[in-house]
Amino acid sequence: MKKSVFMGTLAAAGLVATGAMAQDAGSSTLAAVKDHGALKCGVNPGTPGFAAPDASGVWKGFDVDLCRAVAAAIFGDPEKVEYTPLTSAVRFTALSSGEVDMLARNTTWTFSRDVDLKAEFTGVNYYDGQGFMIPKDLGVSSAKELEGATVCIETGTTTELNLADYFRTNGMDYEPVPVESFTEAQNQFLAGACDVYTTDASALAASRASFENPSDYVVLPEIISKEPLGPLVRHGDSEWGDVVRWTLNAMVSAEELGVTSENATEMAAGTDNPEINRLLGVEGELGAMLGLPNEWAFNVITMVGNYGETFEANIGESTPVGLARGLNALWTEGGLIYSPPFR
Amino acid sequence: MTTMIDPPKADGFRISQLLYDTRYRAITIQVIAVIAFAMIAVFLLVNVNRNLASLGKEIDFGFLSNPSNYDIQQVLVDYSSQSSNLRAAYVGLLNTLFVAFLGCILATLIGVTAGVLRLSKNWLVAKIMTVYVETFRNIPVVIWIIATMAVLSEALPQPRAFRGENPDASMWLWDSVAVTGRGTYIPRPEWGAGSIFVVITFLLSLVAIWAFGRWSKRRFEATGQILPNVWIKLAIFAVPTLLVFFILGRPIALVSPALKGFNFQGGIQLSNSFLALWLALSVYTGSFIAEIVRSGILAISKGQSEAAFALGMRPSRTMNLVILPQALRVIIPPLISQFLNLTKNSSLALAVGYQDLRATLGGTTMNNTGRELECMLLMMMIYLVVSLLISSGMNVYNKSMKLKER
Known part of the structure; x- marks a missing residue:
């Protein structure tokens, strides 16, 4: 008798619990980020030039600028980022559990991480070895x-x-x-x-x-x-992946097209180059397609800078880290940095 | 005479009785509790399954047979980066057991000494032990582990300091032990022909010590005479083995470590991460054991020792023959949980880069394969089994020490 009572309770509990399931795992990350009001970005706990808090505790660095760029694209404010310092051992767990929305943490793009670990790499921001x-x-x-x-x-x-x-x-x-x-x-x-x-x-x-x-x-x-380092997001939310991917592409395209944080405002008044116009949101609806404001890329470039600017400011030859562009020069200058067209 | 409780009427069951009748209430509450518990469990399981499915990561243990692709610093069995993840986990488990086993022994030695000394009549000794106990048990163990590691690697000379005509550092014990900031290198035995007989003799003398102990105890209980047990045991321990060793022409040689290339080679290396973890865990757990030992001794009423003194027993004999045998009954059960604590605390090894189970299966393997849930479940299961084995083993010992009531 005891056993049957137990089994009965189990069965009843199973029914109730399944009915009570409300949590849906596949909700949109972009909507969640907007709701939350800030981007949760996983960064390296301290690599000078790439990600490290400065003397006053403000996160600075090449990877940090990518987080700031995504925040600028979404909110028009690069400061709306919550940084989570992650060691290499916990970064993927933090990403897949939803503790962070994206990783910008010198992470190498490999087959098994992309396919088996269920991460989605959204580009390469530094070619390393x-x-x-x-x-x-x-x-x-x-x-x-x-x-x-x-x-x-x-x-x-x-x-x-x-x-x-x-x-x-x-x-x-x-x-x-x-x-x-x-x-x-x-x-x-x-x-x-x-x-x-x-x-x-x-x-x-x-x-x-x-x-x-x-x-x-x-x-x-x-x-x-070969260590192609890049930002990554969770598998299965392509819209969110697109936001991060095209934010990085916008920074690269901006450098290629000669748009900098200084002249972007001037160029946003309209130029002869249709690609610059599309990038800065003067023509077309690229922002809306991503679910972002139309001036998203303009915000990224004016508030954070183009790819070359963030490189020089954080890890370039004038900084203590002193890295040459090398492989990370634009493709037009013999490097590998290349963005698909904004069209 | 009327009965206090009327016998239940067979046809009189009403639903409200489930709540108001003391005969049924307990069952009702239990059923509700089981339902609630099962609901939470099912909810969690369904949720995990659904989330994993939406991530495309169904539970799969196939990764265990894939090559691990990483190297491990301290390897007690054959292992290379081509071995499987399962093998890596096994190496990690052995490292865990290794440090836990040695840790339990050292912690017990430290704890018993400190516990007894804390009751000493010598004011200074007692106070020093109080300071030790209070400092160590009130600071988190992970801080002790990291601090020990920092001291070992910063304060000790690096291998390159041993180099050159006038080296800054030199080896200890007639150039046989090198204590460096990377680890301590001790001589390694080299087994020549005939060394097996030395080992057999050694094992046989261990058996002989045990047999002698039993015989001597029985003789003591029968006649009351006490032999110089320690000296006899020491003699059995050393003399036959040494005799065989020299008769066979010293078949076992010791190879001292020597500086070669970047490091010392040729000896056995005890890495600093192991030493830091082992020492910190032992000293930390030792402070708890000291308190357990002290409380065990204080639990024996003063009359016992007074009676022993009245019979003319010396303090050391009073401790060994009267107090400790009784105190052990109080000491062993909490001691078991300290051993379990030490074993579980060894999972902090990653803080100093000692590759135990947590660092291999729950660290690099988990990170490289992305199988968090599987690795965590396996790890929890292994720790559970290890802990249960330790506690059942200790319970057998506890039973043998218990007061035998006839």
């Missing part, structure tokens, strides 16, 4: 001489996988020292707990720039992988 940094006094000039070295590595990154592959294919041994964050990796490296620090070359340059004596450290010439 993995490199090695080592103290100069160890006298190593090539990554091939790293047999038996101790290597600091952030767990849960593509660099961890590349490292394993690189040493295996070259028949070398190494000892991994797994660390949880970029800052922790720097501390361990400076304390000498590892001989080598490996991560994306851009981050190596950024971290070397922040050292007390940058000239005591060298970045080895080998680049052992």
Whole structure:
């Protein structure tokens, strides 16, 4: 008798609970962001030049500017962003659980992340590759001489996988020292707990720039992988993916078309170039198609800047990070940065 | 004489009785509670399933057989980046058990010593132990772990300091142990021909120690005479093994670590992340065990020790023969939960980069495959099983120490 009572209750409970299901998981992210009044953006907890809070606690950096650009496109206000610093180990969980709306956190676009992890990469904002940094006094000039070295590595990154592959294919041994964050990796490296620090070359340059004596450290010439870094959103909401994708494209197109934060207002009065007019919302309804105000791209460019401007302001050669454009120059200047047309 | 409660009438059941009749009320409440609980559970399950389906991520454990593609620092069994994720999880589990096992032993040693010393009549010793207990148990363990790691890696010399004509640092114990900011390197035994006999002798002498202990105890209970047990046991422990060792021409050699390339090679490496985790967990848990031991000893009435003194027993013998056997009955049950705590706290290993189960299965594997739910469920299950095994093992010991009522 007892058992049947129990089973009966279970069945009843099941019916009631299924009936009570109201939560629908597939709702629109754009509407949710607008409702919330701010964009929830996942960023790196601290890579100088890419994402780091400045002395007064304001988030600054190349990746942060992407968050600000999306906020500017949606709200016409780049400050409407709530930043969530995420370590590499928790970033995807945070994204897929809805804790953040987008990730702008030097994340490498790979097949398995795109397909299996159910993330949607919405472009590449920095073409990077993995490199090695080592103290100069160890006298190593090539990554091939790293047999038996101790290597600091952030767990849960593509660099961890590349490292394993690189040493295996070259028949070398190494000892991994797994660390949880970029800052922790720097501390361990400076304390000498590892001989080598490996991560994306851009981050190596950024971290070397922040050292007390940058000239005591060298970045080895080998680049052992392709690391296309870009923003990503959850799989399954293409409208939201389009907003992030075309915000980045707008910044790139603006640079290509010579629209800058200074001359955008002037150009918004109307130009001879129809593509600039469409981009700035003078002609056509591109904004409305995205579910955004028509001057969305204008806001992005005036409030945040075009791709080249944010690059130079955060990580360009005049900054302490001092990265050359290299692969990240416009396609017209021999780089890989390219935007589909605004049409 | 009338009965206090009328017998229930067979035909008189009304719905309202479910609430107002004490005979049925308990059942009603239980049924409602079960319904509520089951509703929440079903709601959660359905919700999870629906959300996963809408993400296109149905529950699938296939990723466990795919190659892990990452390396692990401390490997107790064969493992490479080509091994499967399951193997990586197994390596992580072994690392968890390794640090938990050594942690429980060290924590017990520290805890028992500190607990007994805290009751010492020597004011300074007692106060020092009070300060130890209060400092360590009132600061979160993760802070101790990170602080220990920082001290180890910042304060100790790096391998390159051992290099050169006039090195800044030198090895300890006749150049056999290197204590560095990367870890401590100890000599590794090299097993030559005949070393198996040494090992067998050693194991046999362990059995002999156990047998001697039983015989000596029975003799003590029968005659009241006490042998110098410690010395005899030490002799059985060392003499036969050493004899065989030298007779066979020293088949087991010790290979000292030596600086080669970037690091020390040739010895056994105890990485700093392991040492930091092990020491911090042991010292932290030891402070709780100290309090448990102290309370256990204080629970034995003063009359017991007074009676022992009156019989002319020395303080150490009073402690060993009268107080501790009784105190253990009070100490063991809370001690079990401290062991469980230590095991579970070892999952903070990732803070210092020690790759335990949480860092492999619940860290890199989860992150690379994106199977959060599966990894979490597996991890919870494994921790649950490990904890239950520890507590059932300790319960067997507890039973053997319990007061036997005849």
